[in-house]
Amino acid sequence: MRIVPAGDRALVADFGNVISEDVNRKVNALKKSLLAEKAAGVREMIPTYRSLLVEYDPAVISMQELSRRIEAASLGGAQAEAEKKRVLEIPCCYGGQYGEDLAGLSELTGLSEKEIIDIHAGTEYRVYMLGFLPGFVYLGGMDERIAAPRLKSPRVSIPAGSVGIGGSQTGVYPMASPGGWRLIGMTPVSFYDPNRGKPVLCEAGDYIRFVPIPPEEYERQIKEGGAS
Protein backbone atom coordinates (compact mmCIF):
# COMPACT_ATOMS: atom_id res chain seq x y z
CA MET A 1 0.00 0.00 0.00
CA ARG A 2 1.21 3.50 -0.79
CA ILE A 3 -0.34 6.70 0.55
CA VAL A 4 -0.44 9.57 -1.94
CA PRO A 5 -2.04 13.01 -1.75
CA ALA A 6 -5.03 13.90 -3.94
CA GLY A 7 -4.68 17.64 -3.45
CA ASP A 8 -4.56 19.45 -0.11
CA ARG A 9 -7.68 17.84 1.36
CA ALA A 10 -7.48 14.14 0.51
CA LEU A 11 -5.14 11.17 0.78
CA VAL A 12 -5.40 8.01 -1.27
CA ALA A 13 -4.40 4.67 0.21
CA ASP A 14 -3.60 2.80 -2.98
CA PHE A 15 -3.17 -0.96 -3.17
CA GLY A 16 -2.28 -1.12 -6.88
CA ASN A 17 -3.82 -0.92 -10.33
CA VAL A 18 -5.60 -4.30 -10.17
CA ILE A 19 -9.01 -5.87 -9.81
CA SER A 20 -8.63 -8.68 -7.30
CA GLU A 21 -10.68 -9.90 -4.40
CA ASP A 22 -7.63 -9.81 -2.13
CA VAL A 23 -6.88 -6.16 -2.89
CA ASN A 24 -10.53 -5.17 -2.57
CA ARG A 25 -10.76 -6.89 0.81
CA LYS A 26 -7.83 -4.81 2.02
CA VAL A 27 -9.52 -1.61 0.81
CA ASN A 28 -12.73 -2.54 2.58
CA ALA A 29 -10.97 -3.60 5.79
CA LEU A 30 -9.07 -0.31 5.86
CA LYS A 31 -12.29 1.67 5.46
CA LYS A 32 -13.91 -0.26 8.31
CA SER A 33 -11.03 0.19 10.71
CA LEU A 34 -10.78 3.92 9.92
CA LEU A 35 -14.54 4.25 10.46
CA ALA A 36 -14.24 2.45 13.80
CA GLU A 37 -11.55 4.93 14.84
CA LYS A 38 -13.88 7.89 14.23
CA ALA A 39 -10.89 10.13 13.51
CA ALA A 40 -11.80 13.81 13.83
CA GLY A 41 -11.48 15.76 10.60
CA VAL A 42 -12.29 12.89 8.22
CA ARG A 43 -15.05 14.17 5.93
CA GLU A 44 -15.55 11.40 3.43
CA MET A 45 -14.24 8.00 2.35
CA ILE A 46 -14.53 6.59 -1.16
CA PRO A 47 -13.54 2.94 -1.51
CA THR A 48 -12.91 1.64 -5.04
CA TYR A 49 -11.63 -1.63 -6.48
CA ARG A 50 -8.08 -0.72 -5.64
CA SER A 51 -7.91 2.26 -3.28
CA LEU A 52 -9.48 4.18 -0.43
CA LEU A 53 -9.75 7.94 -0.86
CA VAL A 54 -9.99 9.78 2.46
CA GLU A 55 -11.08 13.44 2.41
CA TYR A 56 -10.10 15.42 5.47
CA ASP A 57 -10.10 18.88 6.92
CA PRO A 58 -6.45 19.98 7.28
CA ALA A 59 -7.49 22.53 9.90
CA VAL A 60 -8.50 19.61 12.14
CA ILE A 61 -6.06 16.83 11.23
CA SER A 62 -2.72 17.21 9.48
CA MET A 63 -1.75 15.22 6.42
CA GLN A 64 1.07 13.59 8.39
CA GLU A 65 -1.21 12.57 11.25
CA LEU A 66 -3.86 11.17 8.92
CA SER A 67 -1.19 9.32 6.99
CA ARG A 68 0.05 7.73 10.22
CA ARG A 69 -3.49 6.70 11.12
CA ILE A 70 -4.08 5.12 7.74
CA GLU A 71 -0.76 3.29 8.04
CA ALA A 72 -1.71 1.99 11.50
CA ALA A 73 -5.24 1.04 10.45
CA SER A 74 -3.92 -0.93 7.49
CA LEU A 75 -1.95 -3.24 9.77
CA GLY A 76 -5.17 -4.95 10.86
CA GLY A 77 -5.17 -6.67 7.47
CA ALA A 78 -8.09 -8.10 5.55
CA GLN A 79 -9.26 -10.45 8.29
CA ALA A 80 -11.70 -7.93 9.74
CA GLU A 81 -13.97 -8.28 6.74
CA ALA A 82 -13.95 -12.06 6.47
CA GLU A 83 -15.52 -12.46 9.92
CA LYS A 84 -19.05 -11.65 8.85
CA LYS A 85 -19.89 -12.05 5.24
CA ARG A 86 -23.20 -10.47 4.27
CA VAL A 87 -24.98 -12.20 1.40
CA LEU A 88 -28.05 -10.48 -0.02
CA GLU A 89 -30.55 -12.61 -1.91
CA ILE A 90 -31.94 -10.59 -4.77
CA PRO A 91 -35.11 -11.98 -6.39
CA CYS A 92 -34.94 -11.71 -10.18
CA CYS A 93 -37.58 -12.40 -12.83
CA TYR A 94 -35.61 -13.53 -15.87
CA GLY A 95 -36.43 -13.31 -19.58
CA GLY A 96 -39.51 -12.44 -21.60
CA GLN A 97 -40.74 -8.89 -21.13
CA TYR A 98 -38.64 -8.67 -17.95
CA GLY A 99 -35.36 -9.42 -19.71
CA GLU A 100 -35.69 -8.54 -23.36
CA ASP A 101 -32.14 -9.48 -24.29
CA LEU A 102 -32.09 -12.95 -22.73
CA ALA A 103 -33.17 -14.60 -25.96
CA GLY A 104 -30.45 -12.75 -27.90
CA LEU A 105 -27.86 -13.67 -25.29
CA SER A 106 -28.87 -17.30 -25.68
CA GLU A 107 -28.17 -17.12 -29.43
CA LEU A 108 -24.89 -15.30 -28.82
CA THR A 109 -23.54 -17.73 -26.24
CA GLY A 110 -25.04 -20.97 -27.57
CA LEU A 111 -26.50 -21.66 -24.14
CA SER A 112 -30.20 -22.15 -23.52
CA GLU A 113 -32.07 -19.46 -21.57
CA LYS A 114 -32.40 -21.91 -18.69
CA GLU A 115 -28.64 -22.55 -18.68
CA ILE A 116 -27.91 -18.82 -18.63
CA ILE A 117 -30.30 -18.31 -15.70
CA ASP A 118 -28.78 -21.25 -13.82
CA ILE A 119 -25.28 -19.85 -14.31
CA HIS A 120 -26.26 -16.28 -13.48
CA ALA A 121 -28.25 -17.26 -10.37
CA GLY A 122 -25.76 -19.92 -9.35
CA THR A 123 -22.94 -17.49 -8.61
CA GLU A 124 -22.23 -15.38 -5.56
CA TYR A 125 -21.10 -11.93 -6.64
CA ARG A 126 -18.88 -9.66 -4.60
CA VAL A 127 -19.76 -5.96 -4.48
CA TYR A 128 -16.35 -4.46 -5.28
CA MET A 129 -17.50 -0.85 -5.23
CA LEU A 130 -20.38 1.49 -5.96
CA GLY A 131 -20.31 4.35 -8.44
CA PHE A 132 -21.58 5.71 -11.76
CA LEU A 133 -25.12 6.14 -10.38
CA PRO A 134 -26.42 6.26 -6.81
CA GLY A 135 -26.48 2.66 -5.62
CA PHE A 136 -24.92 1.17 -8.77
CA VAL A 137 -22.93 -1.91 -7.76
CA TYR A 138 -19.79 -3.09 -9.53
CA LEU A 139 -20.06 -6.87 -9.11
CA GLY A 140 -17.23 -9.32 -9.60
CA GLY A 141 -17.21 -13.02 -10.25
CA MET A 142 -19.48 -13.49 -13.27
CA ASP A 143 -19.00 -16.69 -15.24
CA GLU A 144 -17.27 -15.91 -18.56
CA ARG A 145 -19.61 -18.30 -20.40
CA ILE A 146 -22.40 -15.72 -20.15
CA ALA A 147 -20.24 -12.67 -20.93
CA ALA A 148 -21.33 -10.65 -23.97
CA PRO A 149 -20.41 -7.32 -25.51
CA ARG A 150 -22.58 -4.30 -24.80
CA LEU A 151 -25.34 -3.44 -27.26
CA LYS A 152 -24.18 -1.54 -30.35
CA SER A 153 -26.68 1.23 -29.69
CA PRO A 154 -27.43 1.86 -26.03
CA ARG A 155 -31.03 2.19 -24.87
CA VAL A 156 -32.18 5.72 -24.11
CA SER A 157 -33.81 4.68 -20.87
CA ILE A 158 -33.54 1.49 -18.88
CA PRO A 159 -36.00 1.16 -16.00
CA ALA A 160 -34.83 0.91 -12.39
CA GLY A 161 -34.45 -2.70 -11.26
CA SER A 162 -33.20 -3.99 -14.62
CA VAL A 163 -30.58 -6.72 -14.31
CA GLY A 164 -28.06 -6.74 -17.12
CA ILE A 165 -24.81 -8.06 -18.50
CA GLY A 166 -22.15 -5.80 -20.03
CA GLY A 167 -18.91 -7.46 -21.05
CA SER A 168 -17.75 -9.62 -18.14
CA GLN A 169 -19.84 -7.68 -15.67
CA THR A 170 -23.32 -8.06 -14.33
CA GLY A 171 -25.31 -5.54 -12.34
CA VAL A 172 -28.59 -3.85 -11.53
CA TYR A 173 -29.74 -0.40 -12.67
CA PRO A 174 -30.63 1.40 -9.41
CA MET A 175 -32.54 4.14 -11.24
CA ALA A 176 -33.78 4.78 -14.76
CA SER A 177 -30.76 5.53 -16.93
CA PRO A 178 -29.51 5.27 -20.48
CA GLY A 179 -27.32 2.21 -20.89
CA GLY A 180 -25.84 -0.38 -23.18
CA TRP A 181 -26.01 -3.51 -21.09
CA ARG A 182 -27.97 -6.56 -22.25
CA LEU A 183 -31.05 -6.88 -20.04
CA ILE A 184 -31.77 -10.36 -18.75
CA GLY A 185 -34.24 -9.74 -15.92
CA MET A 186 -35.85 -7.41 -13.41
CA THR A 187 -35.72 -7.34 -9.64
CA PRO A 188 -38.53 -5.91 -7.49
CA VAL A 189 -35.91 -4.94 -4.90
CA SER A 190 -35.01 -1.27 -4.88
CA PHE A 191 -31.23 -0.74 -4.86
CA TYR A 192 -31.67 2.98 -4.39
CA ASP A 193 -34.46 4.98 -2.79
CA PRO A 194 -33.53 8.46 -1.60
CA ASN A 195 -36.57 8.57 0.69
CA ARG A 196 -35.64 5.42 2.58
CA GLY A 197 -33.78 5.51 5.90
CA LYS A 198 -30.92 3.65 4.23
CA PRO A 199 -31.10 5.01 0.66
CA VAL A 200 -28.67 2.52 -0.83
CA LEU A 201 -29.16 -1.22 -0.41
CA CYS A 202 -25.62 -2.59 -0.65
CA GLU A 203 -22.18 -1.56 0.37
CA ALA A 204 -18.78 -2.56 -0.87
CA GLY A 205 -17.78 -5.95 0.55
CA ASP A 206 -21.32 -7.36 0.46
CA TYR A 207 -22.17 -10.39 -1.67
CA ILE A 208 -25.21 -10.78 -3.90
CA ARG A 209 -26.98 -13.92 -5.08
CA PHE A 210 -29.82 -13.70 -7.58
CA VAL A 211 -32.82 -15.92 -6.90
CA PRO A 212 -35.08 -16.65 -9.91
CA ILE A 213 -38.75 -15.79 -9.36
CA PRO A 214 -41.76 -16.19 -11.69
CA PRO A 215 -43.59 -13.13 -13.09
CA GLU A 216 -46.51 -13.52 -10.62
CA GLU A 217 -44.09 -13.30 -7.70
CA TYR A 218 -42.35 -10.29 -9.27
CA GLU A 219 -45.68 -8.50 -9.72
CA ARG A 220 -46.79 -9.42 -6.20
CA GLN A 221 -43.60 -7.96 -4.70
CA ILE A 222 -43.85 -4.81 -6.82
CA LYS A 223 -47.44 -4.34 -5.57
CA GLU A 224 -46.23 -4.66 -2.01
CA GLY A 225 -43.73 -1.91 -2.68
CA GLY A 226 -40.72 -4.12 -3.33
CA ALA A 227 -39.09 -6.60 -1.02
CA SER A 228 -36.80 -4.02 0.48
Next chain:
Amino acid sequence: MSVLVKTPGPLTTVQDEGRFFYQSSGIRPSGVMDGAAYEAANALVGNVKGEAVLEMTFLGATLEFQSAAWFALTGADMQAKLDGVPVERYRAVRAEAGQTLAVGMAATGCRGYLAVWGGFDVPLVMGSRSTDVSAKLGGFEGRALKAGDVLPTLAADDWTPTDLCYEPPVYESEITVRVVPGPQEEYFTAAGVDTFFSAAYEISPNSDRMGLRLDGPEIERISGTDIVSDGIVFGSIQVPSGGVPIILMADHQTAGGYAKIGTVLSFDLPKLAQARPGDVVRFEKISAEDAQKLY
Protein backbone atom coordinates in the same frame (compact mmCIF):
# COMPACT_ATOMS: atom_id res chain seq x y z
CA MET B 1 -41.48 33.54 4.32
CA SER B 2 -40.99 32.71 0.69
CA VAL B 3 -39.67 33.76 -2.68
CA LEU B 4 -41.50 33.33 -5.99
CA VAL B 5 -39.49 32.50 -9.11
CA LYS B 6 -40.71 34.67 -12.00
CA THR B 7 -37.97 33.72 -14.47
CA PRO B 8 -35.39 31.14 -13.45
CA GLY B 9 -32.42 31.83 -15.74
CA PRO B 10 -30.77 28.95 -17.61
CA LEU B 11 -29.51 27.04 -14.56
CA THR B 12 -30.48 28.15 -11.09
CA THR B 13 -30.29 25.53 -8.36
CA VAL B 14 -30.46 25.31 -4.58
CA GLN B 15 -27.02 24.38 -3.20
CA ASP B 16 -25.17 24.18 0.08
CA GLU B 17 -21.77 22.74 1.00
CA GLY B 18 -22.63 19.42 -0.61
CA ARG B 19 -23.65 15.92 0.32
CA PHE B 20 -20.99 13.97 2.17
CA PHE B 21 -20.56 10.44 3.48
CA TYR B 22 -22.64 8.94 0.67
CA GLN B 23 -20.01 8.95 -2.07
CA SER B 24 -19.15 5.36 -1.14
CA SER B 25 -22.71 4.60 -2.37
CA GLY B 26 -22.12 6.33 -5.69
CA ILE B 27 -23.91 9.54 -4.70
CA ARG B 28 -22.24 12.67 -6.03
CA PRO B 29 -21.43 15.43 -3.55
CA SER B 30 -22.92 18.33 -5.59
CA GLY B 31 -22.87 21.58 -3.60
CA VAL B 32 -21.83 25.07 -4.62
CA MET B 33 -19.17 25.54 -7.27
CA ASP B 34 -17.69 28.67 -5.66
CA GLY B 35 -17.26 27.92 -1.96
CA ALA B 36 -15.77 31.35 -1.21
CA ALA B 37 -18.72 33.28 -2.68
CA TYR B 38 -21.09 30.89 -0.90
CA GLU B 39 -19.52 31.44 2.51
CA ALA B 40 -19.45 35.19 2.02
CA ALA B 41 -23.13 35.26 1.01
CA ASN B 42 -24.21 33.36 4.10
CA ALA B 43 -21.97 35.36 6.43
CA LEU B 44 -23.38 38.66 5.10
CA VAL B 45 -26.92 37.73 6.15
CA GLY B 46 -25.93 36.21 9.46
CA ASN B 47 -26.25 32.54 8.44
CA VAL B 48 -23.78 30.35 10.28
CA LYS B 49 -24.94 26.77 9.75
CA GLY B 50 -24.13 26.19 6.08
CA GLU B 51 -27.56 27.32 4.88
CA ALA B 52 -28.75 26.69 1.34
CA VAL B 53 -28.41 29.43 -1.27
CA LEU B 54 -29.32 29.85 -4.94
CA GLU B 55 -26.57 29.34 -7.49
CA MET B 56 -27.27 31.14 -10.79
CA THR B 57 -25.32 30.51 -13.97
CA PHE B 58 -24.44 33.28 -16.50
CA LEU B 59 -27.92 34.78 -16.34
CA GLY B 60 -29.64 35.26 -13.03
CA ALA B 61 -33.22 34.72 -11.90
CA THR B 62 -36.03 37.21 -11.39
CA LEU B 63 -37.59 36.68 -8.01
CA GLU B 64 -40.44 38.22 -6.06
CA PHE B 65 -40.14 38.42 -2.31
CA GLN B 66 -43.50 37.32 -0.91
CA SER B 67 -42.47 38.56 2.49
CA ALA B 68 -39.81 40.96 3.73
CA ALA B 69 -36.32 39.46 3.73
CA TRP B 70 -32.63 40.22 4.09
CA PHE B 71 -30.54 38.97 1.23
CA ALA B 72 -27.01 39.20 -0.15
CA LEU B 73 -25.59 38.64 -3.63
CA THR B 74 -22.05 37.38 -4.18
CA GLY B 75 -19.97 35.78 -6.92
CA ALA B 76 -20.39 36.90 -10.52
CA ASP B 77 -21.39 40.52 -11.12
CA MET B 78 -24.91 40.00 -12.46
CA GLN B 79 -26.12 43.62 -12.44
CA ALA B 80 -29.00 42.93 -10.07
CA LYS B 81 -31.81 45.40 -9.54
CA LEU B 82 -34.43 45.55 -6.78
CA ASP B 83 -37.55 47.16 -8.24
CA GLY B 84 -35.32 48.76 -10.85
CA VAL B 85 -32.74 50.11 -8.39
CA PRO B 86 -29.22 48.67 -8.74
CA VAL B 87 -28.23 46.43 -5.83
CA GLU B 88 -24.71 46.35 -4.43
CA ARG B 89 -23.06 42.97 -4.12
CA TYR B 90 -21.26 41.69 -1.04
CA ARG B 91 -23.48 43.40 1.53
CA ALA B 92 -26.83 42.62 3.17
CA VAL B 93 -29.84 44.26 1.49
CA ARG B 94 -33.41 44.53 2.73
CA ALA B 95 -36.32 43.59 0.47
CA GLU B 96 -39.92 44.37 1.38
CA ALA B 97 -42.82 42.07 0.62
CA GLY B 98 -43.80 42.40 -3.05
CA GLN B 99 -40.46 43.71 -4.27
CA THR B 100 -38.85 42.09 -7.31
CA LEU B 101 -35.17 41.25 -7.56
CA ALA B 102 -34.04 40.98 -11.18
CA VAL B 103 -30.62 39.38 -11.53
CA GLY B 104 -29.17 39.86 -15.01
CA MET B 105 -26.27 38.73 -17.17
CA ALA B 106 -22.89 38.15 -15.58
CA ALA B 107 -20.63 41.05 -16.60
CA THR B 108 -17.68 39.27 -15.02
CA GLY B 109 -17.50 35.80 -13.50
CA CYS B 110 -19.87 32.95 -14.26
CA ARG B 111 -21.86 32.05 -11.15
CA GLY B 112 -23.80 34.31 -8.83
CA TYR B 113 -25.09 33.42 -5.37
CA LEU B 114 -28.14 34.63 -3.52
CA ALA B 115 -28.38 33.99 0.20
CA VAL B 116 -31.35 34.98 2.33
CA TRP B 117 -31.40 35.34 6.12
CA GLY B 118 -32.34 31.88 7.42
CA GLY B 119 -31.50 30.08 4.19
CA PHE B 120 -33.77 28.44 1.62
CA ASP B 121 -35.96 25.75 3.11
CA VAL B 122 -35.95 22.64 0.96
CA PRO B 123 -35.90 19.17 2.55
CA LEU B 124 -32.60 17.83 3.83
CA VAL B 125 -31.82 14.75 1.75
CA MET B 126 -28.96 12.65 3.09
CA GLY B 127 -27.80 15.53 5.19
CA SER B 128 -27.77 18.17 2.44
CA ARG B 129 -30.06 20.57 0.58
CA SER B 130 -27.90 20.54 -2.54
CA THR B 131 -29.47 19.74 -5.90
CA ASP B 132 -28.04 16.80 -7.83
CA VAL B 133 -29.79 17.32 -11.17
CA SER B 134 -28.41 14.12 -12.72
CA ALA B 135 -29.83 11.94 -9.94
CA LYS B 136 -32.94 14.16 -9.50
CA LEU B 137 -31.96 14.39 -5.86
CA GLY B 138 -32.20 17.08 -3.19
CA GLY B 139 -32.69 20.80 -3.74
CA PHE B 140 -36.08 21.93 -5.03
CA GLU B 141 -37.71 18.72 -6.35
CA GLY B 142 -34.30 17.50 -7.52
CA ARG B 143 -34.17 19.95 -10.42
CA ALA B 144 -33.22 23.40 -11.62
CA LEU B 145 -35.76 26.09 -10.72
CA LYS B 146 -38.68 26.92 -13.04
CA ALA B 147 -40.98 29.90 -13.31
CA GLY B 148 -43.74 29.64 -10.72
CA ASP B 149 -41.70 27.78 -8.11
CA VAL B 150 -42.19 29.09 -4.59
CA LEU B 151 -39.17 28.69 -2.35
CA PRO B 152 -39.80 28.91 1.37
CA THR B 153 -37.09 30.31 3.58
CA LEU B 154 -36.21 29.34 7.12
CA ALA B 155 -36.11 32.91 8.38
CA ALA B 156 -36.97 33.64 11.96
CA ASP B 157 -39.01 36.83 12.55
CA ASP B 158 -36.40 39.40 11.79
CA TRP B 159 -32.73 40.00 11.82
CA THR B 160 -30.65 42.94 12.89
CA PRO B 161 -28.24 43.63 10.07
CA THR B 162 -24.56 44.16 10.70
CA ASP B 163 -22.19 46.48 8.86
CA LEU B 164 -20.39 43.51 7.40
CA CYS B 165 -19.43 43.92 3.76
CA TYR B 166 -16.66 42.57 1.57
CA GLU B 167 -14.73 43.91 -1.37
CA PRO B 168 -16.09 42.00 -4.39
CA PRO B 169 -13.40 39.79 -5.94
CA VAL B 170 -12.09 40.64 -9.39
CA TYR B 171 -12.45 37.82 -11.92
CA GLU B 172 -9.66 37.80 -14.49
CA SER B 173 -9.96 36.17 -17.90
CA GLU B 174 -6.49 34.66 -17.48
CA ILE B 175 -5.99 32.72 -14.27
CA THR B 176 -3.33 30.55 -12.68
CA VAL B 177 -4.32 27.79 -10.27
CA ARG B 178 -2.02 25.78 -8.05
CA VAL B 179 -1.98 22.01 -8.49
CA VAL B 180 -0.71 19.23 -6.25
CA PRO B 181 0.77 16.55 -8.59
CA GLY B 182 -0.72 13.04 -8.60
CA PRO B 183 -2.10 10.65 -7.59
CA GLN B 184 -1.28 9.09 -11.00
CA GLU B 185 1.46 11.37 -12.27
CA GLU B 186 3.52 8.30 -13.24
CA TYR B 187 1.28 7.69 -16.29
CA PHE B 188 2.81 10.74 -17.98
CA THR B 189 6.26 11.39 -19.40
CA ALA B 190 8.46 14.12 -17.91
CA ALA B 191 7.81 16.11 -21.10
CA GLY B 192 4.06 15.58 -20.65
CA VAL B 193 4.11 16.84 -17.07
CA ASP B 194 6.17 19.80 -18.27
CA THR B 195 3.56 20.58 -20.95
CA PHE B 196 0.85 20.51 -18.32
CA PHE B 197 2.64 22.95 -16.03
CA SER B 198 3.71 25.36 -18.77
CA ALA B 199 0.94 25.47 -21.39
CA ALA B 200 -2.05 27.80 -21.50
CA TYR B 201 -5.40 25.99 -21.67
CA GLU B 202 -8.67 27.52 -22.72
CA ILE B 203 -11.95 26.72 -20.92
CA SER B 204 -14.19 24.96 -23.41
CA PRO B 205 -17.87 25.89 -23.87
CA ASN B 206 -18.59 22.21 -23.13
CA SER B 207 -17.94 22.80 -19.45
CA ASP B 208 -20.55 22.43 -16.73
CA ARG B 209 -20.94 21.76 -13.02
CA MET B 210 -19.55 18.27 -13.53
CA GLY B 211 -16.31 19.33 -15.11
CA LEU B 212 -14.37 21.98 -16.98
CA ARG B 213 -13.25 20.74 -20.36
CA LEU B 214 -10.15 22.40 -21.72
CA ASP B 215 -8.74 23.12 -25.16
CA GLY B 216 -4.97 23.04 -25.44
CA PRO B 217 -1.95 20.85 -26.00
CA GLU B 218 -2.03 17.10 -25.42
CA ILE B 219 -0.10 15.74 -22.49
CA GLU B 220 2.36 13.01 -23.46
CA ARG B 221 1.51 9.68 -21.86
CA ILE B 222 3.83 6.74 -21.26
CA SER B 223 1.18 4.40 -22.67
CA GLY B 224 -2.57 4.64 -21.98
CA THR B 225 -4.36 6.53 -19.21
CA ASP B 226 -7.02 3.91 -18.45
CA ILE B 227 -6.75 2.82 -14.86
CA VAL B 228 -8.75 0.62 -12.53
CA SER B 229 -11.36 3.01 -11.06
CA ASP B 230 -10.07 5.28 -8.33
CA GLY B 231 -11.75 7.92 -6.12
CA ILE B 232 -12.27 11.49 -7.31
CA VAL B 233 -12.38 14.82 -5.47
CA PHE B 234 -13.59 18.31 -6.45
CA GLY B 235 -10.55 19.55 -8.38
CA SER B 236 -9.18 16.22 -9.66
CA ILE B 237 -7.59 16.67 -13.09
CA GLN B 238 -8.06 13.58 -15.19
CA VAL B 239 -6.51 12.97 -18.58
CA PRO B 240 -8.62 10.81 -20.89
CA SER B 241 -7.20 8.95 -23.87
CA GLY B 242 -7.11 12.09 -26.04
CA GLY B 243 -4.50 13.59 -23.71
CA VAL B 244 -6.31 16.88 -22.95
CA PRO B 245 -7.11 17.35 -19.25
CA ILE B 246 -10.57 17.73 -17.69
CA ILE B 247 -10.97 19.37 -14.29
CA LEU B 248 -13.69 17.68 -12.24
CA MET B 249 -15.93 20.09 -10.37
CA ALA B 250 -18.78 20.03 -7.80
CA ASP B 251 -21.00 17.50 -9.62
CA HIS B 252 -18.11 15.10 -10.25
CA GLN B 253 -18.68 11.37 -10.34
CA THR B 254 -17.41 9.59 -7.24
CA ALA B 255 -14.83 7.42 -9.02
CA GLY B 256 -13.33 7.28 -12.46
CA GLY B 257 -11.09 5.24 -14.70
CA TYR B 258 -8.67 7.85 -16.10
CA ALA B 259 -5.26 8.68 -14.67
CA LYS B 260 -5.18 11.95 -12.75
CA ILE B 261 -2.15 14.15 -13.31
CA GLY B 262 -2.93 16.43 -10.39
CA THR B 263 -5.49 18.01 -8.07
CA VAL B 264 -6.31 21.72 -7.95
CA LEU B 265 -5.54 23.32 -4.60
CA SER B 266 -8.88 23.78 -2.81
CA PHE B 267 -8.24 27.52 -2.26
CA ASP B 268 -8.05 28.05 -6.04
CA LEU B 269 -11.29 26.24 -6.96
CA PRO B 270 -13.39 29.45 -6.74
CA LYS B 271 -11.33 30.93 -9.59
CA LEU B 272 -12.25 27.96 -11.76
CA ALA B 273 -15.89 28.12 -10.66
CA GLN B 274 -16.02 31.69 -12.02
CA ALA B 275 -14.06 31.00 -15.22
CA ARG B 276 -16.00 31.48 -18.47
CA PRO B 277 -15.67 29.64 -21.75
CA GLY B 278 -12.70 31.11 -23.61
CA ASP B 279 -10.88 32.13 -20.42
CA VAL B 280 -7.30 30.95 -20.12
CA VAL B 281 -6.00 28.82 -17.27
CA ARG B 282 -2.42 27.91 -16.37
CA PHE B 283 -1.28 25.39 -13.78
CA GLU B 284 1.43 25.95 -11.19
CA LYS B 285 2.95 23.13 -9.20
CA ILE B 286 2.71 23.08 -5.40
CA SER B 287 3.76 20.17 -3.20
CA ALA B 288 1.27 18.62 -0.79
CA GLU B 289 3.61 19.62 2.06
CA ASP B 290 3.67 23.27 1.01
CA ALA B 291 -0.10 23.20 0.58
CA GLN B 292 -0.44 22.12 4.23
CA LYS B 293 1.41 25.23 5.33
CA LEU B 294 -1.48 27.34 4.01
CA TYR B 295 -3.72 26.11 6.83
